[in-house]
Amino acid sequence: MAKFLPPSAFDADGDYQLLPFNFTQLDGERYVVTNMAGEYLTLGRQDLKRLVSHELRSDEPVFRSARTKHLIEVRGDQSPRELLALKARTRYQRLPNFTNLHIFVVTLRCDHSCPYCQVSRQSENREAFDMSREVADASIDLMFRSPSPALKLEFQGGEPLLNFELVRYIVEKVEQRAKAESRELEIVIATTLSLATQEILEYCRDHRILLSTSLDGPADLHNRNRPRPGRDSHERYVDGLQRAREIVGFDRVSAMMTTTQHSLSRVEEIIDEYLSLGFGGIFLRPLSPYGFAVKTKAIKSYRLADWLPFYFAGLDYIIDLNRKGVPFREHYASLVLQKMLTSNDPGYVDLMNPAGAGIAAVVCNYDGGVFASDEARMLAEMGDMTFKLGHVLKNSYEEIFLSDVLLNALEDSFTLSVPMCSECAFEPFCGADPVYAHAIHGDVVGRKPSSDFCRRNMAIFRRLITIMETDPEAKAIFQGWVAAC
Known part of the structure; x- marks a missing residue:
């Protein structure tokens, strides 16, 4: 034979x-x-x-x-x-596990006054905007109703360190629950580090807490974007970063930046600042149309046509750094490349289909309100309660996650049945963002031809594919980014 x-x-x-x-x-x-x-x-x-x-x-x-x-x-x-x-x-293998990320907003108080802030922040002394233990307990109960075997808890604000006593209380309760239920648990605090004392950092070390920080670039740019009393935001950040790395661990502190109009001509300087401080990558993130960013008109200070050259110049600069032997990644491109080059979905909420709102991430606000996403909570701070799913003290888990508010938004925005998305070759790389579409266009689908969400992503998809088709060395660099994810 x-x-x-x-x-x-x-x-x-x-x-x-x-x-x-x-x-x-x-x-x-x-x-x-x-x-x-x-x-x-x-x-x-x-x-x-x-x-x-x-x-x-x-x-x-x-x-x-x-x-x-x-x-x-x-x-x-x-x-x-x-x-x-x-x-x-x-x-789609993530779907059966349902909600992994739970965001607890433990306070709206903050010591910074960023003009583009996506949250309607409150001054440091307004404790009426702190989460209570009663709300915390109910939020923990909601979190552990998720079927996911691995749970991620992220503390946000305001500045969560202004209510660190409650953070301690929650951490110790969720650790006990996770151990009793044999769940994997990851805890993150989103903080500017300006209030990170020795005691706080040692607690984070002892409880394996990750720190997600904010860095917008060199000192003058960071101080302008993230002002605080004393005009020492960058100085405090660098000092806090050094101490956090020494105590919590070098690789357990990450950073995020936001692009303002003052950033657009300085992408190489911003990347160099990240390199000088020892970071292995950067997320070149645009402004979002929520919170103070809208109230202060910061969101109108530049257009997509201004941001895309900034992003592409940064991407080209990062590729050149890699060619010279400097390992450094652009994180958004890395997420997209995972979807392009593998069969795995990285689980990034903004690039998920069905939309990640509610089924990948959910927010428990300081006052007990439950929102489909962090952006939904930001819309609520502006008075738009469209994506409020319920209240931890008033509604059951089933009432919250089976609400028409959530299910209708997920169904109506599902890209495989949405006009233009369903015929688009980039659909497998993209995602649905009903909260963004509602904020900009007034419905969860949005108007695709005029959507900056679509135009931004399609431009990035085209650029990444073009680079891989014309530059084998750059493609090898991209493959290395994906392998490291």
């Missing part, structure tokens, strides 16, 4: 079936073709036309690539559909 079939058995000139795929123009000459699992192929217009017209020959590289990417199947193939279904199913 022959071990291998003769080459003639694999001839399939014109005799192949198309599997589900979408295509979108990449540039003036090429198209991106993607299957439902996110595997992609770039083709010229003529090759794309020949593909859909069943004119490809089996000895052509394009034919072999299309077959490898599960865009076509030939007579006798037994595995393409099963493999395609398996890869697509892998992308």
Whole structure:
């Protein structure tokens, strides 16, 4: 019995079936073709036309690539559909675990007065804006109703360190519950570090708490973006960072930045600041249309057309750093590349479908209100309660997570059935953000042609694919970023 079939058995000139795929123009000459699992192929217009017209020959590289990417199947193939279904199913493997991230807003008080702040912050002495133990206990109960075997608790504010007594109380209760229920537990405090004392940092070390900090760039830019009494925001940050790394651990302190109009011409300086302070990457994050960012008109201070050159210049600079042997990542690109180059979904809320609101992350506010996302809570601070799911002292777990507010938003924004998204080749890399769409367009779907969410992501997707298609060295760098995730 022959071990291998003769080459003639694999001839399939014109005799192949198309599997589900979408295509979108990449540039003036090429198209991106993607299957439902996110595997992609770039083709010229003529090759794309020949593909859909069943004119490809089996000895052509394009034919072999299309077959490898599960865009076509030939007579006798037994595995393409099963493999395609398996890869697509892998992308949704997070759904049964439901809500992993639980955000507790323990206070709205803050010692900074950032003009772009996404929260309607309160001054340090207004303790009426602190979470009570009663609300904390009910929030913990809600958190542990999640079926997820791994739970993540993130303390936000305001400045959570202004209510650190409650943080201690919550940490010790959730640790006990997690141990009793055999749950994995990760705890994060989002803080500016300006109030991080020796005692607080030692507590974080002893309880394996991660610190998520805020750094906008060099001293003058950081102080301008994040003002506080004494005009020493950057000085306090650097001092707090050094002490936090010494006590809590070097790799247990991360940083986030926000791009303001003052940042747009300084992307290399911002990246250099992160490098000088020993960070291994940066998230070049735009402003969000919530909270004080809107009230102070900071959100209108630059357009997407201004931010994209900033982002792309930063990405190019980071790639050049890597070429020179300096390991450094742009975190948003890393998340997108995971979706482009693997069958795994990194679980980043803004790039999830169904939307991550509620089913990936939920917010328990200081006053007991439960919101579908951090952005939903920010909208509520502006008076828009559209995405308030309930109250921890008044509503049951079932009432909160089976509410029409959440389920309708998830269903209506599901990209595989939303006009324009369902036909878009970039859909497997993107996500649904009903809260953003509501904030900007007044409904959870939004107007795709005029949506900055769509235009921003599509521009980034195109740039990343173009780089990988034209620059093998940069593609190898990107693959290294994905491997390190």
